[in-house]
Amino acid sequence: MIQFVKHNDVDTEKWDKCIRKSVNCLPYAFSWYLDIVVSQWDALVLNDYEAVFPLPCKSKYKITYSITPFWVQQLGLFSLTCSSFSRVNEFIEAIPNSYRYIDLNMNFNTHLSPASFSKIRTNNNFVIPLDKPYSAVKKGYSKNLLRNLKKGNSNNLQLFKNDSPNSLINLFRSDKGKYLKHFRDEDYKRLETIMHVAVHKNCGQILMVYGEGNRLLAGMFLVFSPRRVVLLFTGNSDEGRALGAMPFLIDSFFKESANSGIVFDFEGSNNHDLAQFYKSFGAVNESYQNLKINRLPSVLKYFK
Template sequence: MKIQYLPHKKIDLEKWDNCVQKSVNGNLYAFSWYLDIVSEGWDALVCNDYETIMPLTHSKKMGISYLAQPFFSQQLGVFSTKVTTPEVVNKFVAAIPKSFKYIEINLNKYNLLTPVPAGSRKNHNFELDLIFTHKQLTRKYTENARRNIAKAWGNGLTIVSNGCTVNDFVNLIKNNVGIKMVSIPREKYNNIRKIISYALHSRLGEISAVYNQKNELVAAAFFIFSHKKVIYLFAASTEEGKEKRAMFLLIDEFIKKYSEKNLILDFEGSNIEGPARFYKGFGTINCEYLTIKQNRLPFPLKLFKK
């Protein structure tokens, strides 16, 4: 197979998005509009007239080009309209240009590598199949999750779909780094705003908001739909929201709304014990994906980046 490297300006975005849409393993993060927001000027590897593709999300530091996983894009890697074999994935990884001196990127859960490269690590992602009735789904909740949902209902909370503005939601994240978020560089908040605005305008997403009895916003989450999957992409709670277990209520109501539909609810992680316990409380299953690392830095820089 002939794999071609394309700088950004030579990528046929229409063919690219068509491949992502029709890919056996396509996902939201690989669409050109999304990549343009999270990794401006991204490049690509392409095979057989966009039958199989791989985005190269690059940056530069001290004059050195490298590949890194962009914020808000959990899984990228190789996408194809045909089933990707370990051999194909290996060939794409090997085809990454040598000009990228350091690589640390996430593949997607369908990208298997044999053997697994040294320095790679497995990551946890929790998913829930919503095809079942809400009653069937709640049977798989942990006792702790059920108890917290009941507590939330007793606190007089109200849930409103698309009940807050994009700016109010982004400010909620800024001021209250919630159970879903890790520390975010301040310049990345504009990307959050762009993603949500595009998705709402394109009818690809929705914000679920929780208010207290004083009509104050105490929790919110943004969900985005693609490839028969809905991703719990951004979320945050105030201290009051955490105390009143607002996010447990929000998630349960979202599950109820979309139960008995051909959808997978993707919680997007996590390797961190606290969030992972929260996601597992809703009866999710763990779907692993791989982070690959390659250090091509010249000596002595190679010693400082393990």
């Protein structure tokens, strides 16, 4: 039986065990991660936590809604067995009517029928399995990427592990962040908390690239689940781009993690240029769906 469970009644030990052992485990769905990115989340639970469906919860003007939080790409249904995914429609139908507006990204293993739900959008997400030797992984690299790696290797770039979260965040804010006005201070604060907690739990890692004169060029933050590592956040600089620092950084991780069996998740992208960059490593598209359900009163419905 699928039950709706309020946030305070969720058994987080059973919840996290279900996420950890699920066939489609993603780091976003662990209770500690959800607690950081949203002030409240409720849940749909099958039997004794055999499958779970997180519902991030917000309220405005006494209207409750559920949207995918910042720093989360995919949620949806997580299950110990593949058989539960055929019941995804039942889970969505079990979302209480008190949730008047829903805008949630499903995960790569949750497939909705357009015939059942009118507003479904498919998004791109590129991944590469690191289940073979590095030499085999490198065979999938594009010629342009190989040229950039050669450039990076000739510029005496140095890889540094476990730098501070603020170093990476400030690098981003001084570069691309200057132009992304929808990033708020509280979003960066939540990201910093995710980084600190993940590193403390041994499921997060910050990797940086420095050039000559100890100049910070590029960096990335990775968050791990048992079978997947997600590229959650990156920072770059004009000099880093010129010296091929980001390709050098990702390639360095691939060298260390080849034959590990984990999936490297680039966490995107619908952006053409980013998609081409990810594909240059031999990544393939593992798409996911976005679901919108609008139960707002008629006077508000057309504002969404």
